[in-house]
Amino acid sequence: xxxxxxxxxxxxxxxxxxxxxxxxxxxxxxxxxxxxxxxxxxxxxxxxxxxxxxxxxxxxxxxxxxxxxxxxxxxxxxxxxxxxxxxxxxxxxxxxxxxxxxxxxxxxxxxxxxxxxxxxxxxxxxxxxxxxxxxxxxxxxxxxxxxxxxxxxxxxxxxxxxxxxxxxxxxxxxxxxxxxxxxxxxxxxxxxxxxxxxxxxxxxxxxxxxxxxxxxxxxxxxxxxxxxxxxxxxxxxxxxxxxxxxxxxxxxxxxxxxxxxxxxxxxxxxxxxxxxxxxxxxxxxxxxxxxxxxxxxxxxxxxxxxxxxxxxxxxxxxxxxxxxxxxxxxxxxxxxxxxxxxxxxxxxxxxxxxxxxxxxxxxxxxxxxxxxxxxxxxxxxxxxxxxxxxxxxxxxxxxxxxxxxxxxxxxxxxxxxxxxxxxxxxxxxxxxxxxxxxxxxxxxxxxxxxxxxxxxxxxxxxxxxxxxxxxxxxxxxxxxxxxxxxxxxxxxxxxxxxxxxxxxxxxxxxxxxxxxxxxxxxxxxxxxxxxxxxxxxxxxxxxxxxxxxxxxxxxxxxxxxxxxxxxxxx
RNA sequence: CGGGAAGUGGCGCAGCCUGGUAGCGCACCUGCUUUGGGAGCAGGGGGUCGUGGGUUCAAAUCCCGCCUUCCCGACCA
Numbered sequence: 005x006x007x008x009x010x011x012x013x014x015x016x017x018x019x020x021x022x023x024x025x026x027x028x029x030x031x032x033x034x035x036x037x038x039x040x041x042x043x044x045x046x047x048x049x050x051x052x053x054x055x056x057x058x059x060x061x062x063x064x065x066x067x068x069x070x071x072x073x074x075x076x077x078x079x080x081x082x083x084x085x086x087x088x089x090x091x092x093x094x095x096x097x098x099x100x101x102x103x104x105x106x107x108x109x110x111x112x113x114x115x116x117x118x119x120x121x122x123x124x125x126x127x128x129x130x131x132x133x134x135x136x137x138x139x140x141x142x143x144x145x146x147x148x149x150x151x152x153x154x155x156x157x158x159x160x161x162x163x164x165x166x167x168x169x170x171x172x173x174x175x176x177x178x179x180x181x182x183x184x185x186x187x188x189x190x191x192x193x194x195x196x197x198x199x200x201x202x203x204x205x206x207x208x209x210x211x212x213x214x215x216x217x218x219x220x221x222x223x224x225x226x227x228x229x230x231x232x233x234x235x236x237x238x239x240x241x242x243x244x245x246x247x248x249x250x251x252x253x254x255x256x257x258x259x260x261x262x263x264x265x266x267x268x269x270x271x272x273x274x275x276x277x278x279x280x281x282x283x284x285x286x287x288x289x290x291x292x293x294x295x296x297x298x299x300x301x302x303x304x305x306x307x308x309x310x311x312x313x314x315x316x317x318x319x320x321x322x323x324x325x326x327x328x329x330x331x332x333x334x335x336x337x338x339x340x341x342x343x344x345x346x347x348x349x350x351x352x353x354x355x356x357x358x359x360x361x362x363x364x365x366x367x368x369x370x371x372x373x374x375x376x377x378x379x380x381x382x383x384x385x386x387x388x389x390x391x392x393x394x395x396x397x398x399x400x401x402x403x404x405x406x407x408x409x410x411x412x413x414x415x416x417x418x419x420x421x422x423x424x425x426x427x428x429x430x431x432x433x434x435x436x437x438x439x440x441x442x443x444x445x446x447x448x449x450x451x452x453x454x455x456x457x458x459x460x461x462x463x464x465x466x467x468x469x470x471x472x473x474x475x476x477x478x479x480x481x482x483x484x485x486x487x488x489x490x491x492x493x494x495x496x497x498x499x500x501x502x503x504x505x506x507x508x509x510x511x512x513x514x515x516x517x518x519x520x521x522x523x524x525x526x527x528x529x530x531x532x533x534x535x536x537x538x539x540x541x542x543x544x545x546x547x548x549x550x551x552x553x554x555x556x557x558x559x560x561x562x563x564x565x566x567x568x569x570x571x572x573x574x
Numbered sequence: 575c576g577g578g579a580a581g582u583g584g585c586g587c588a589g590c591c592u593g594g595u596a597g598c599g600c601a602c603c604u605g606c607u608u609u610g611g612g613a614g615c616a617g618g619g620g621g622u623c624g625u626g627g628g629u630u631c632a633a634a635u636c637c638c639g640c641c642u643u644c645c646c647g648a649c650c651a
Contacts, residue, residue, distance in 0.1 A: 017586045021644040304649050334651030516611035
């Protein structure tokens with residue numbers, strides 16, 4: 005393709021509101037433009053990369069026997085009522101009405117639609133099945149951000165497996181895990197598989213594929229010792245035991261005028277250090293006021309609380325709700341002696357004695373609290389968020405926390421959607437059975453942004469060959485010079501014949517501009533045709549990522565370049 | 575949803591405080607010179623200053639409403 009005929013609007017400056025590197029470079033290099041918040045147009049270069057990423061994903065899905073579909077993006081509300089997710093999804097789902105006043109939704113995911121199709125299966129002989137599509141999803145994100153990384157409209161590869169039993173699901177799940185490893189390797193993404201929460205989609209075994217990047221939005225706890233890796237929403241660490249002094253027979257009330265925080269109580273005469281305090285938070289879980297108790301210096305992880313309780317809406321109680329229920333303001337709260345409200349207490353507090361906590365009366369606290377003696381009928385759960393340096397739950401070595409982009413997610417769904425859609429097949433004994441599902445997703449645009457986020461330098465993007473918009477660019481420094489343009493056109497012809505996807509820069513611009521553009525766009529190999537080398541019958545081959553250049557004769561250049569590219573295609 | 579910032583030509587910004595009819599860099603068009611790392615000179619085109627209202631002889635500028643975009647937070651009582 006001729007650069008002079010192409011629409012590749014490069015910019016010297018990134019838009020002022022772009023902060024993520026991938027966002028800045030994809031805009032500057034002419035790959036994407038924002039239409040509005042969370043919605044991006046893919047320009048020709050952007051679509052080329054997007055298509056190549058999708059092709060890699062498609063090839064690996066096909067390789068595990070998955071079959072490609074294309075489902076509607078717009079669904080009847082009824083389908084979502086049947087699964088119960090009409091209510092669960094809340095305002096993250098785009099909803100609209102058609103001319104007949106019927107409710108319709110824009111699909112955020114396609115469990116319902118695929119399960120509805122699966123209802124046509126009637127025999128165990130038809131299973132297992134693995135179905136997928138690459139299609140637009142709509143999610144009304146509370147906060148779109150960072151260019152292509154979090155948007156409201158995006159292409160996702162979503163696949164779904166249907167098996168007769170758990171053993172079959174295990175096979176489908178492992179097939180996907182391996183396919184995902186291959187996909188990310190081909191995209192040159194260093195994606196680590198981590199244990200994850202399955203969130204609103206429901207399900208149990210849940211593995212996310214995470215790419216470390218400062219532009220990410222998830223934190224992963226990672227052990228260098230044993231390879232334990234988990235999303236912060238699920239990560240666990242062991243807490244060193246604390247030798248509590250023995251307490252008396254009962255808690256003791258004491259005055260703490262003006263003390264409202266953990267820190268204040270820690271420095272208060274007669275108070276207690278943070279790790280010997282009980283922190284009591286009042287949360288509302290689907291309209292149910294609930295006390296949540298953690299060690300004073302520990303943080304609550306909201307997703308852990310949501311996962312444990314099964315609640316879809318989790319929020320802190322307002323101060324007036326708190327005062328109405330407990331009779332005291334935040335800062336003086338405690339769970340001791342509380343009845344009639346659910347109490348969730350963090351595992352790290354098991355067996356703790358002689359703790360200090362709020363007395364549910366402003367300016368008063370309790371000491372000598374024995375957790376298991378004094379808190380009535382609590383539900384124990386892992387609720388606290390691990391922090392860097394804590395001991396790995398498996399091997400005890402220190403954990404580190406890495407900021408990551410979630411590039412893929414696979415999980416075992418169970419039978420929920422098959423039940424909702426009435427999917428059942430007869431087994432070998434003629435008995436109706438509900439198949440079990442798995443669900444597996446990769447965001448195409450996000451994967452593309454993750455590649456950009458991890459493949460760039462001060463001059464611009466450095467695409468891996470497998471997803472580059474073009475595999476090579478021929479830069480003719482002075483296209484008005486007949487020798488140069490003849491050599492350039494020869495290379496273009498020969499590379500095309502060798503199957504190389506090639507961009508030909510014939511623009512009548514100064515050399516600096518063309519070289520800078522080629523580097524900004526990030527084409528992995530550049531053949532430079534200029535008077536200096538051509539006088540000796542040579543052209544220059546430069547690898548984008550290393551900037552290494554070698555001289556090649558015009559005659560050999562195309563073959564050598566094609567050989568290099570072929571070696572990196574995977 | 576809470577907090578912060580910002581909307582001025584395609585991109586980046588100044589002007590606003592102290593009201594007087596819009597400017598700079600890049601990009602774009604024409605010509606000449608230049609041509610191995612984002613050229614020089616000369617000439618030129620392009621902006622309802624997000625939007626609606628108000629104040630005023632006069633509003634990009636002051637006041638009020640709305641819209642949009644970006645960033646941080648979404649919990650430590």
